[in-house]
Amino acid sequence: MLLNALALGLIFIARFFVTSQAADNSHTGIDDDFPDPLNAAQFDTEMSKHLHVVEFYSPYCHHCKALAPIWKNAWRNFRDEGRKLNISFAQINCVESGDLCHRERITAYPAIKLYGPNGFIKDFPLAQKRNLETLTNFARQEAMNADNFDTGFLKSQSHLLKGTEFLSLLAGNAEGPHLVSFWPSKNLMTTDDSSIEFENCDDCHSFQNTWTVLSNKLISENFTINHLNCESEMKICRELGFSDLTEITNHRADRSPHVVLIVPKKKAGNLFYYEGDEHTVRDYEDFARRTTFNAQAPTVSNDVLGQLISEPFQMKKSPGSPDGSIHIVFRYEPDTVVQEDFDILEHLIKPVSNIPNAYLHKSTDDLLSFSHELFKSMYGLINYNPGEEAKLPNEEFFSMSAITQYPTFFMFKQGSTIPNIFHGYSTTEMRDFDLITEWIEQDSLPLLNELTPVTYLKLLEYHPELYHFMAIQLVNTSTEAELSRSLDYIENFRLSAFDYESIRNDYLMETVAAERKTKDEAVRAMKAKHAASADIVKKMRDEITHEKGHRVLLTFLDLSTHDWLLAQAGLQPSDRNYRNGEVLIVDKKSCSTYVERDSLGEILRADTPFAVKDTLSRLSFPSRYNSDTIERVQIQGSNRVRFSVISSISEHGFVGYVLILALIVFAVRVPKMLRKISNARKYRSRRDTTGLLGKEKSKD
Known part of the structure; x- marks a missing residue:
């Protein structure tokens, strides 16, 4: 034992x-x-x-x-x-x-x-x-x-700026673009001085390295890089909104350097703040280069636009690189344009620069004919199947989409043959900043967008009232062989999008024709009944709205880096293994279902453009087909609930958001109201039983 x-x-x-x-x-x-x-x-x-x-x-x-x-x-x-x-x-x-x-x-x-x-x-x-x-x-x-790589040998090329020098640049005396950083310091002479201790600024030391690399990169491009000590130039920093850098008012709050750009050849509207969420060398480079470019809005020709649009798609980009360029062109007639017409460009510098890889141009070339040639070239691309009847351009749709007068705006995208023309019917529209920025924002994504953990929700929630579905092309860049196959799939995916666009054009044109017919019949009926002339004229003036929906948002996801994202988004059952070339289609309006099989029940793939185009068409325009044979799969997990709630609110528009706000206010205020009622009841109860001396209240 x-x-x-x-x-x-x-x-x-x-x-x-x-x-x-x-x-x-x-x-x-x-x-x-x-x-x-x-x-x-x-x-x-x-x-x-x-x-x-x-x-x-x-x-x-x-x-x-x-x-x-x-x-x-x-x-x-x-x-x-x-x-x-x-x-x-x-x-x-x-x-x-x-x-x-x-x-x-x-x-x-x-x-x-x-x-x-x-x-x-x-x-x-x-x-x-x-x-x-x-x-x-x-x-x-x-x-x-x-x-x-190898940044230790670099010396900062940033020059210390005094307050008077900064004000001179702001007054329009800059000969070139100046990128200026503002620091919570008093004696930072060179931004690579590692001996400086920054109080309440955890980002300052890492930003020193960023600014050193940035100053060496941009100095060869005619940029002047400067820095300013906010503890020495308090008044200027406070006027710019950088009061947090002048002194510490909250010892718990962290501080970070700020960056602005001053563009040359402007005495007003020449100061631009960096407001990005990321603070890498690449992000600041992009901000400086594109804002300077867009502030000039250089003239572009049709030939150059053609080259920009036809640049090949790059799947293996450096981290953080945008997916494709977007070009917004102000088209005007030299003989009729007035200076006030150009004023809108000044207001568009910032919003266009905030769109990744977007550029602002001017042009006097015939962009309408250029757009028409692009439109026709799309039909040349989608006639890939000799067994199908030849697809011809819907000229009536193009004419309806291209109604405008000059000056106006055109939008072109890398890899896309789908032109977008702003309908500037009068001076009123062309000087309406909100209307123009809304037009730009609704089409501000590249033709193809990469799905990552950062972009997934943003893309899913991007204008579901216009983009009803999000198509996801699955690719694999792990090896050269897989990358080569992925590029073939992407090209078929792109062609299927153009093929779908031709069907969408026909559908929208048919919808307009049906509304015109209904309107004409109503006018004839009013005339037959001898209705008042004023009522007939009013009916004839009824505007037929041109629908902008039924679009598809094109995305791709690299299985070699983000395959886990599909399961996290509720798009991958436990027994499902996705492969290079497969395609998923997510319902953006409901955010509750997705499609992974075609009308024949086969796994949806981009081996040819046909299957993806056919599936998208059946989902968007079921009335054009005899039966709906597309199987929908429920999005799994908490994501489905979250997205469904968001979608339900959105469907009710402004009223939905007001009701949600009212519920929040109600939920916050009810406990306070109940406490007040309870306290009042207790107080009355005490007053009813005892007087000031604690004696029982006498009865009458």
């Missing part, structure tokens, strides 16, 4: 010891080959070799413990790929290496940061969840980001 008890005791102690060790090592995940945290000496040596994604943690931190298995899984899954990309994951235990963490300005755990041979580069985005996909995608994208 004693031996048995002793044996059981030893087993218990051994298990306790193993469990304790496992718990102690739960963050670093020490097992076979998972690396130990780096110490200070190892850190400097390792960082000098290549790019690293580094986690600074404390073994006593609850969030760090929760991240531990995720971090270990990311290290294991990305290890081989990381070797090829020259980037790896590393950890620092801030209890064991406190001096190192202090040196690297670690103030919270866990802190995930990107380092290169020349030191700290940037933080892992705070807005992103920390999971396997986001960690590995961050490493993958940063490994391919050219801005992260």
